[in-house]
Amino acid sequence: MRLKTAVALVLLGLLTLLAGIGQRTIWAPSETFTAAVPADAAAAPLTVIDQKLRTLHEGPVKVTVQGDGNFILAAGRPDDVQAWVGPTAHNTISGVSEDGKSLQVEHADGDATAPNPAGSDLWAASENASGELEYTWTPPADGDWSLLLAADGTKPAPASVSMTFPNDTSTPWAVPLMVVGGLLILGGIALAVLSGRRKDGGADGEGEGGSSSFAQRARARSQAKSSPSRLTMLAAGMTAAVLAGTAPAAQAATPSPAATGNASAPATSGGLPVLLDSQFRRILEQVSSATDAGDAAKDAAKLADRVAGPELEVRTQNYKIRSQVGSYEPRMPVRSTKLLTTVVTSDRDWPRSVLAVTQGEGNVVPQILTLVQQSPRENYKLVETTPLQPGTTFPNISRGGTQTLAPADKAGLLYSGEETMSGLADRLTSADSPFKDKLVEGESSPYIADTLSYQAEVAKAGQNGNFTFTHKVVPESTVVFRTSDGGALVLGRINFGFEGTPKAAGDKLTIGDDAAALAGGKETTTGMVLNFAESMAVYVPPAGSSDPMKLVAATRGLVGASFK
Numbered sequence: 001m002r003l004k005t006a007v008a009l010v011l012l013g014l015l016t017l018l019a020g021i022g023q024r025t026i027w028a029p030s031e032t033f034t035a036a037v038p039a040d041a042a043a044a045p046l047t048v049i050d051q052k053l054r055t056l057h058e059g060p061v062k063v064t065v066q067g068d069g070n071f072i073l074a075a076g077r078p079d080d081v082q083a084w085v086g087p088t089a090h091n092t093i094s095g096v097s098e099d100g101k102s103l104q105v106e107h108a109d110g111d112a113t114a115p116n117p118a119g120s121d122l123w124a125a126s127e128n129a130s131g132e133l134e135y136t137w138t139p140p141a142d143g144d145w146s147l148l149l150a151a152d153g154t155k156p157a158p159a160s161v162s163m164t165f166p167n168d169t170s171t172p173w174a175v176p177l178m179v180v181g182g183l184l185i186l187g188g189i190a191l192a193v194l195s196g197r198r199k200d201g202g203a204d205g206e207g208e209g210g211s212s213s214f215a216q217r218a219r220a221r222s223q224a225k226s227s228p229s230r231l232t233m234l235a236a237g238m239t240a241a242v243l244a245g246t247a248p249a250a251q252a253a254t255p256s257p258a259a260t261g262n263a264s265a266p267a268t269s270g271g272l273p274v275l276l277d278s279q280f281r282r283i284l285e286q287v288s289s290a291t292d293a294g295d296a297a298k299d300a301a302k303l304a305d306r307v308a309g310p311e312l313e314v315r316t317q318n319y320k321i322r323s324q325v326g327s328y329e330p331r332m333p334v335r336s337t338k339l340l341t342t343v344v345t346s347d348r349d350w351p352r353s354v355l356a357v358t359q360g361e362g363n364v365v366p367q368i369l370t371l372v373q374q375s376p377r378e379n380y381k382l383v384e385t386t387p388l389q390p391g392t393t394f395p396n397i398s399r400g401g402t403q404t405l406a407p408a409d410k411a412g413l414l415y416s417g418e419e420t421m422s423g424l425a426d427r428l429t430s431a432d433s434p435f436k437d438k439l440v441e442g443e444s445s446p447y448i449a450d451t452l453s454y455q456a457e458v459a460k461a462g463q464n465g466n467f468t469f470t471h472k473v474v475p476e477s478t479v480v481f482r483t484s485d486g487g488a489l490v491l492g493r494i495n496f497g498f499e500g501t502p503k504a505a506g507d508k509l510t511i512g513d514d515a516a517a518l519a520g521g522k523e524t525t526t527g528m529v530l531n532f533a534e535s536m537a538v539y540v541p542p543a544g545s546s547d548p549m550k551l552v553a554a555t556r557g558l559v560g561a562s563f564k
Contacts (some may be wrong), residue, residue, distance in 0.1 A: 005190035013184030019177045024217035034163035035103045040108040043156040045114055046090040049147035049163075051078050054137050056096065059166030061137040065129070065149060072118045073135055074126040074148045077272065079348055081146040083376035084122055088114040088153075093161065103163060104200035114153040121283055121379045123148075124276050125280025141276055233455045273344040273401030274352050280344065284336035284356055287371065287382050291315070291334040298323055308494045309372070310477065310533045314557035317518060321558070324517040331557065332367060332387060335360025341394065343481050343489075346401035350375050353404060353479045355491075357394055365390060368537055368553050370479065370491055383477070384493065386535040386553040389445030394552065395539050396484040405480040405488060413488050414541045417480035418473075420490040420549060424538055425471040428452070428494070439538065441551040448551060462500070464507040465527075470497040471534070486542035489552065496556060501564070515561035527564035532556040 054061055065073060076084070089110040093103050118128065124140040127133060139145045149157050201312075210507040275283070290306035293299075298319035303312055314331065321328045335358045343355035352373045359366040388394060407417035415423065423435035431452050441448050455469045471494050478492035500509050508523050515530055516522040537553035 003192060003195045006106045006188040006190075006195060009184050009188030009191060011188075013180075013182065013186075013188060015179050016180050016184060017182060021178065030167050031341070032164050033100050033167045034162055034164045035101055037093065037103050037105055037159065039159075041091060041105045041159065043159065044089045044091045044107065045112065045118075045150060045153055045155065045443050046079055046088055047149040047157040047158060047161065048085060048090055048092045049149065049161075050092060050094045051144040051146045053093065053095070053123075053163060053165075054139065054145065058167045059167075061470055062138055062164040063133075063135045063147070064162045064164070065133045065135070065158050066131070066160035067151065068131075069151065069155070070130045071130065071133070071149065071151045072126055072128050073133060074120070074123040075137075075140055075145050076122045076124060076148065078144050078146045080122040080376065081148050083350075084117065084120060085114070085150070086376065087111050091157070093380060096163075096165075103161070114150070114449050115377055116153045117148060117150050118152075119379070120377070121279065121373060122376060124279055140278070143272055156416060174260055242346075271346055271401070273346050274348060274350075275344050275354060277342070277399075280354065280356065281336065281339070283338070283371065283380050284369070285359070287369070287380070288334050288336040290369075291382065294319070295330060295333065306379070306381055307383075308381040310474075310535060311382050311384055313559050314533050317559045318557060321514050321517045325513045328514050328517075332364075332385060332555075333360070333362040334358075334367075334369060334382065334385060335363055337361070338363075340366055341397075342399055343397045344399070344401055345404040345481070347404045347497070352380075354380065355481065355489075355552055357388075363387075365396070368394075368491070370535075372479075384491065384535040385493065386537050387555050388553045389442055389447060389551060391442040391444035392550070394550050395487070395489050397481060397489065398484055403482040405482060407475065407478040407480060410543075411481070412486050412543050414543055415549065417478045417488070417490045417492070417540075418475070420538050420540050421473040421478050421492045421494065421536070422549070423549070424536060425494050428471040428496070428534075429469060431456070437551040439551065445551075447554040458498075463503075465500045465509045466503050467498070467500045469499075471495070472497070483539070489537060490540055491535075491537045494534040494536055496534050498530040498532070499527070500529075501527040511561060514558055518558070519563055520559035521563065524563040529560070529562050529564065530558065531560035533559045 006145040049063065052523040063073070066072065080116045087110045089112060090108055092106045092108070094106050096102070097104060117123075118126070127135055137147070149161065151157055170279060221543075236537070247508070261400075274277035290303055294302040294307070294315060300312065300319055302315040303315060307315065318328070318331050322330060337360040338358055340357040340359060342357075345352055345354060350373065354371050356369045356371070358368050358369060364387075366388045368384075368386040368388065369382060370386070371380040372383050373380045405411070405417065407412075407421075410419070420439075423433075423439055426433045427435045427439050427448055428451050455467075459467050459469075474495060478490065481489045481491075483489055502509055502525055506525065508525055509528055510523050511528055513522070519528065534554065534556045535552070539550045539552050541547045541549065
């Protein structure tokens with residue numbers, strides 16, 4: 001009986017061992033699985049691939065797209081992608097079916113077309129393709145990233161989309177099965193050996209304790225009916241329990257419930273800077289190229305894609321003056337090289353403002369470049385260039401993203417952005433301004449002192465005219481960035497007005513060649529008005545500080561001249 005049990009154990013061990021080996025070979029799950037968009041999915045000009053799919057399983061995800069003609073696959077923050085899509089009809093690939101064969105697609109109705117997403121500043125990376133694209137979805141940086149697929153915004157986005165995911169290839173029962181199988185085989189062999197020894201010992205007569213051979217055989221028969229059968233049943237039960245978990249990993253591709261959530265839920269990227277460093281550099285290169293082209297040709301039309309606001313106005317008038325006055329000084333060139341620092345907001349609403357400080361070829365001093373993105377589908381445009389005042393230091397601001405404050409927000413500050421710009425305007429207008437000691441400048445860069453001195457000299461020397469000067473804040477231009485010490489850097493535009501009126505009938509006022517190019521003449525008997533755009537930057541200490549505000553950067557450009 002023991003021999004039969006030993007044979008059964010060995011056979012059961014072999015089966016169990018083979019089951020364990022099979023888990024690692026013929027029953028091993030595939031290393032990847034592929035799911036595709038169903039053929040009956042609705043057409044739409046845009047397709048969003050939800051960020052959750054990138055982390056469905058650990059490891060790289062491959063996206064394969066096939067379509068007619070050219071198309072783009074772009075990577076952006078989920079909230080940026082949703083903001084760019086806006087009211088346009090679109091599909092969202094949001095998950096994978098339970099059998100792992102189909103991608104789940106949600107359709108949202110909306111506008112039939114959208115602008116071409118190619119070239120948008122919102123994309124951290126993009127791939128342009130024609131016909132077919134195989135793309136390994138690698139995040140450009142930490143955090144969540146979605147994908148946007150489109151043709152040109154007017155045609156349907158490519159409908160043939162598949163995604164290949166890493167599969168769960170773990171075989172947790174393989175080793176236990178092989179171990180249990182090995183132990184069963186060893187146990188069977190040991191039982192067979194013991195059975196042989198028992199037979200040899202049974203040839204003796206009476207053993208110790210006076211037991212007869214008949215009694216020993218009776219006990220042996222009793223044990224043969226109990227112990228070996230129990231051992232066999234126990235081993236079989238263990239094997240069955242183990243084998244219950246050895247089915248091939250057919251469902252390894254099934255996503256977790258979290259991976260098939262509704263992609264229409266609002267996506268957030270709170271606290272993250274709105275631009276990566278690579279994005280910022282790409283934008284700066286395009287801004288620099290546009291301004292170089294405009295400056296070289298003295299053609300403001302070449303600026304339109306990348307320059308707006310005060311800077312567009314100043315450069316447009318600068319070109320007009322230089323076309324008539326060869327000696328008139330051009331605006332300082334805009335360089336993307338020698339990037340000293342960047343300031344990027346982490347507030348994700350629009351408009352978005354960012355700063356760059358550069359000092360490339362032709363920049364005598366470092367220059368603050370203020371760029372603004374008005375809405376998701378617009379690109380960043382240069383709105384102000386402001387050279388640092390000699391001897392001043394640009395405030396320390398985290399390059400990992402910082403807070404922007406509303407102009408009226410005084411939280412944690414000695415003065416709000418509105419108060420700062422208003423105080424600076426008053427300081428530039430009046431030598432006796434109450435902000436005289438509250439807003440100071442470096443001794444080596446007396447922009448305020450020079451402005452006050454110029455105004456006083458003109459007023460005193462004007463024998464034939466009465467002159468007035470005004471400095472008025474342009475409220476919508478004010479931008480406030482939180483500095484690392486809890487203070488703020490406030491930037492904005494002030495309109496500098498210079499008016500002159502003859503003192504008596506027949507008196508003439510004369511303006512310079514630069515103003516004459518805009519006014520259409522040099523002399524007037526009725527009066528004249530000159531307008532300058534002043535780009536300013538002021539550091540504001542944190543609340544509780546005894547330090548004054550300090551002028552960091554300033555410049556002006558003539559933007560208008562006319563006769564009354």
